[in-house]
Amino acid sequence: MQATGGTLGTAAFARFRALVEESLLGFLSPDVCPIPAPLRDAMEYALTSGGKRIRPVVLLSAGAAVGGEEKDLLPFACSVEYVHTYSLIHDDLPAMDDDDYRRGRPTCHKVFGEAVAILAGDALLTEAFRVMGESPLAGRDPAKAVRASALLARAAGASGMAGGQMMDLAPPAGEGVSAIEEIDLRKTAALLSASAAMGGILGGGSGSQVESLSRYGRALGLLFQITDDILDETGSFEEMGKTVAKDRARGKLTYPAVRGMAEAGARAESLRGEALQALSPFGGEAETLRDIVRIVATRRS
Amino acid sequence: MQATGGTLGTAAFARFRALVEESLLGFLSPDVCPIPAPLRDAMEYALTSGGKRIRPVVLLSAGAAVGGEEKDLLPFACSVEYVHTYSLIHDDLPAMDDDDYRRGRPTCHKVFGEAVAILAGDALLTEAFRVMGESPLAGRDPAKAVRASALLARAAGASGMAGGQMMDLAPPAGEGVSAIEEIDLRKTAALLSASAAMGGILGGGSGSQVESLSRYGRALGLLFQITDDILDETGSFEEMGKTVAKDRARGKLTYPAVRGMAEAGARAESLRGEALQALSPFGGEAETLRDIVRIVATRRS
Numbered sequence: 001m002q003a004t005g006g007t008l009g010t011a012a013f014a015r016f017r018a019l020v021e022e023s024l025l026g027f028l029s030p031d032v033c034p035i036p037a038p039l040r041d042a043m044e045y046a047l048t049s050g051g052k053r054i055r056p057v058v059l060l061s062a063g064a065a066v067g068g069e070e071k072d073l074l075p076f077a078c079s080v081e082y083v084h085t086y087s088l089i090h091d092d093l094p095a096m097d098d099d100d101y102r103r104g105r106p107t108c109h110k111v112f113g114e115a116v117a118i119l120a121g122d123a124l125l126t127e128a129f130r131v132m133g134e135s136p137l138a139g140r141d142p143a144k145a146v147r148a149s150a151l152l153a154r155a156a157g158a159s160g161m162a163g164g165q166m167m168d169l170a171p172p173a174g175e176g177v178s179a180i181e182e183i184d185l186r187k188t189a190a191l192l193s194a195s196a197a198m199g200g201i202l203g204g205g206s207g208s209q210v211e212s213l214s215r216y217g218r219a220l221g222l223l224f225q226i227t228d229d230i231l232d233e234t235g236s237f238e239e240m241g242k243t244v245a246k247d248r249a250r251g252k253l254t255y256p257a258v259r260g261m262a263e264a265g266a267r268a269e270s271l272r273g274e275a276l277q278a279l280s281p282f283g284g285e286a287e288t289l290r291d292i293v294r295i296v297a298t299r300r301s
Numbered sequence: 302m303q304a305t306g307g308t309l310g311t312a313a314f315a316r317f318r319a320l321v322e323e324s325l326l327g328f329l330s331p332d333v334c335p336i337p338a339p340l341r342d343a344m345e346y347a348l349t350s351g352g353k354r355i356r357p358v359v360l361l362s363a364g365a366a367v368g369g370e371e372k373d374l375l376p377f378a379c380s381v382e383y384v385h386t387y388s389l390i391h392d393d394l395p396a397m398d399d400d401d402y403r404r405g406r407p408t409c410h411k412v413f414g415e416a417v418a419i420l421a422g423d424a425l426l427t428e429a430f431r432v433m434g435e436s437p438l439a440g441r442d443p444a445k446a447v448r449a450s451a452l453l454a455r456a457a458g459a460s461g462m463a464g465g466q467m468m469d470l471a472p473p474a475g476e477g478v479s480a481i482e483e484i485d486l487r488k489t490a491a492l493l494s495a496s497a498a499m500g501g502i503l504g505g506g507s508g509s510q511v512e513s514l515s516r517y518g519r520a521l522g523l524l525f526q527i528t529d530d531i532l533d534e535t536g537s538f539e540e541m542g543k544t545v546a547k548d549r550a551r552g553k554l555t556y557p558a559v560r561g562m563a564e565a566g567a568r569a570e571s572l573r574g575e576a577l578q579a580l581s582p583f584g585g586e587a588e589t590l591r592d593i594v595r596i597v598a599t600r601r602s
Contacts, residue, residue: 028459035459039467043459092424095415114396118419119467120392123459125423129430130458133451142443149450157431158329158344158424159337166340166420196463 012288013295016060016077019070020053024078027131035123042112042120046085049103052225052299054292055191056081059199061288062213068203076148076202077137079128083156086128087191089121091165128152137202148198152267155194160186171253180253181222189221189226196220196289211276216289219275224296226268229254230261235301272297317361317378320371323355325379328432336424343413343421347386350404353600355525355593356493357382362499362589363514366519369504372517376436377449377503380429381496384457387429388492390422392466395493429453438503449499456495461487472554482523482555489529490522497521497590513579518589520576525597527569531562536602573598 024047028035035043056077063073092099092107093114101105102231109117122215138145154160164186172179196217200210233256256264275293281287325348329336336344357378359381364374393400393408394415400408410418430450432438439446455461465487473529497518501511534557557565580587 033458033460034464036464036467036471036473038471039459039464086423090419093416093419095419115394115470116467118391118394118396119463119470122387122422122426123424123463125464126454126458128454130451133447133454138447138451140449146434146439146443146447146450149447150431151440153427153429153431153434157334157427158340159334161338162420162424162427163335163337166337166417169416169420170337170339172337248340 010288010291011066012061013057013291016057016288017053019060019074020056020077020081023074024081027075027078028127033127033130033248035152038112038116039119039123042108042116043124044112046089046108046120046124047081049085049105051081051085051103053081054296055084055195058192058217058220058289058292059195059202061286061292062196062199062205062217063203064199065213065282065286065289066200066203066205066209067285068199068205072135072137073202075131075137076152076198077195079131080152080191080198082124082128082131083152083161084191086124087156087161087165089117089124093117096169097166109230112216125156144202144204148201150195151198151201152191155190160190160194163190164188164190168252177255177259180255180258183253184222184225184255185218185281188225189218192224193217193223209281212281213289216275216278219271219278220293220296223268223271223275226255226264226271227296227299229256230268231299231301233257233261268297310501311589311592313362313365314358314592317358317589318354320361321357321376321378321382324375325349325382328376328379329428335432339413339417340420340424343409343417343494344425346412347390347409347421347425348382350386350406352382352386352404354382355597356385356461356496359493359518359521359590359593360496360503362587362593363497363500363506363518364504365500366583366587366590367418367501367504367506367510368586369500369506373436373438374503376432376438377453377499378496380432381453381492381580382501382565383425383429383432384453385492386426386461387422388457388462388466390418390425394418397470400436426457438448445503445505449502452495452499452502453492458477458516461491461495463491465491465574469553478556478560481556481559484554485523485526485556486519489526490519491523493525494518510582513582514590517576517579520572521594522573524569524572524576524594527556527565527572528597528600530557531569534558534562569598 025044059077059080060073088102089108091097093109100110108120129204131150132145136274144236164183167183168187193214197210197214200213255267276290279289304384322498326345331509346434360381383436390409392398394410401411402408409421433446433450465484468484469488497514498511498554501514556568573594580590
C-alpha cells in the first residue's frame with residue numbers, strides 16, 4: 001500500500017474509485033468467464049453506470065488503514081460492488097420498486113427485459129463469490145478469504161440486505177424510529193459495515209480494529225440512507241438521475257417522512273459523529289475513511 | 302463416515318436424502334439467521350417441496366467415496382440444494398419460464414407474489430455462501446472450503462447455470478446437438494459436476510479422484526437433463542407434478558425435440574455408460590454414486 005501509515009485523504013478516495021472502475025470488468029473477462037452475449041451485456045451495462053463506488057472504496061480504505069495490500073483487497077472490493085449492483089438491478093424490477101431510471105439511464109430491465117435483468121442480478125451476486133474464492137489471497141491465506149466471504153454473505157442475505165428489501169416492501173407494523181432504523185440497518189448499513197470489516201480482516205487488522213471498522217461502516221450506512229431519503233424529498237430528477245419523491249408516494253417508511261426534515265437532519269449529524277468516533281483508535285491512516293463520511297454527509301446526488 | 306471403504310448403495314442414498322431433508326432448514330433457524338416473516342415463509346416453502354435432493358446426495362456420496370466426514374460435508378450439501386432451489390424459483394417466474402406448478406404445488410411466486418419470490422431466490426443463493434463460509438470445516442480447513450465455494454460459484458454463475466438459463470431463454474443460432482449439449486452442460490451438468498467435485502475436495506480426495514468425480518457429475522448431469530426432456534414429452538401432469546410438453550410449445554432446444562426420441566434414448570444410454578466409466582477407479586465405496594446413475598436413468602418423474 002503506497003501510503004500505509006501516512007495520510008490517506010481525498011486523493012486516495014479518487015484513486016481507489018478509479019482503481020475499482022478500471023478493475024470491475026476484468027474479473028468477468030471472456031477468458032476467465034465465458035458469458036452468453038445478452039447476459040454479459042446486461043451485467044456490463046449495470047456495472048458501468050458510473051456509481052459512486054462507496055462500498056468498494058470503503059473496503060479499500062479500511063484495508064489501507066490497517067496496512068493491507070491493495071492488490072489483495074481489489075477482488076473483494078469489486079465483489080462488494082457486484083453485490084451492490086445486483087441489488088439495484090433486482091430492486092428496480094417491476095415486481096419490486098418498478099423504477100425506470102437509475103443514475104440518469106434506463107434501468108437494466110428497461111433495456112434488456114425482465115428475464116435478462118433477473119439473470120444479470122443473479123449472475124453478479126454469484127460471480128462475487130467466485131471472484132473472492134478464486135482470488136490470489138484466497139489461495140495464500142484462505143482463512144481470511146473465507147471469513148470475508150462469509151461476512152459478505154451474511155450482510156447481503158436473508159437477515160441482511162435481502163431481508164431489508166423485504167421489510168422495505170412490506171414494512172413491519174408501527175412507524176417508530178426503531179422500525180425505520182431496523183430496515184435501514186439491514187437494507188444499507190449491513191453491506192457498508194461488512195465492506196469496512198472485510199477491509200480490516202483482509203488487511204490483517206486486529207480484532208478490535210475490525211470491530212471499530214464495522215461500527216464505522218454501520219454508522220456510515222445509516223448516514224448514507226438518511227441522506228438518500230432526505231435527497232429523495234428535496235432533490236430533482238436532474239440532480240438524482242432517478243425519479244424522486246417516489247418513496248413518499250409509495251408510503252415507504254423513511255426517517256424524513258415519519259419524523260420530518262429537521263429531525264432527520266439532526267439524526268444525520270449524530271450519525272456523522274458516530275462514524276468519526278468509531279475511527280478514534282486510528283490516526284492519519286484512516287483519513288480516507290473520514291473523508292468518506294464528509295462526502296456522504298454533504299452529497300447532493 | 303460409517304461405511305467408508307465398504308459398500309454404499311441404495312440404503313445410503315435414502316439415508317443421505319433423509320439427512321438432507323432434516324438439515325435443510327436448520328442452517329436458517331431464527332437464532333442463526335433472523336429473517337422477516339414473508340421472506341422466511343417463501344424460502345421454507347421452496348425448500349420443503351419434496352424434491353429428489355439429487356445434488357446434495359451426490360455431494361455426500363462423493364465425499365463418502367473418498368472417506369470424508371459426513372458432518373463436514375453436510376453444510377455444503379445443503380448449500381448446493383439452496384442454490385438449486387433458488388434457480389427453480391427464478392426459472393419459474395412469469396418473466397422467465399412462467400410456470401404455475403412445480404412438484405404438484407403452486408410455484409413460489411403464485412403463493413407469495415413475484416417480489417417475495419425474487420427475494421427468496423436471491424436470499425437462498427446468498428445464504429448458501431454464508432452456510433459454507435460459517436461451517437465448522439471452513440474454520441478448521443479453510444483451503445478446502447474456499448475451493449469448494451469457488452467451484453460452486455463458478456458452476457452456478459454467468460458461465461455456468463445462470464448462463465445456461467440465458468441460453469435456454471434465447472437459444473444460440475443453429476439446432477445442432479452441440480448447441481443443445483452446451484445449454485445442458487451449463488444449465489444442469491455444471492451444478493451436478495460441481496456437487497460431485499465438491500464432495501471429493503471436501504472429503505480429502507486426491508486430484509485424480511476429484512477429476513473422476515467431476516467427469517462423473519458432468520455425465521450424470523447431461524443424463525439427468527435428457528431424461529427430463531424425454532419425460533417432458535411423454536409424462537403426464539400427475540406423474541411430473543408440473544405442466545408438461547411446454548418445452549416443445551415454447552420452441553426450446555432439447556435433444557428429443559431436435560433429434561427424436563430414439564436418438565435421445567441412445568444418447569441417454571451412452572451417458573449412463575460414461576458416468577459409470579468415470580467411477581472405474583473406485584470400488585464399493587462408490588456404489589451409492591452408481592445407484593444414482595441408475596435412479597436418474599430409470600426415473601419416471
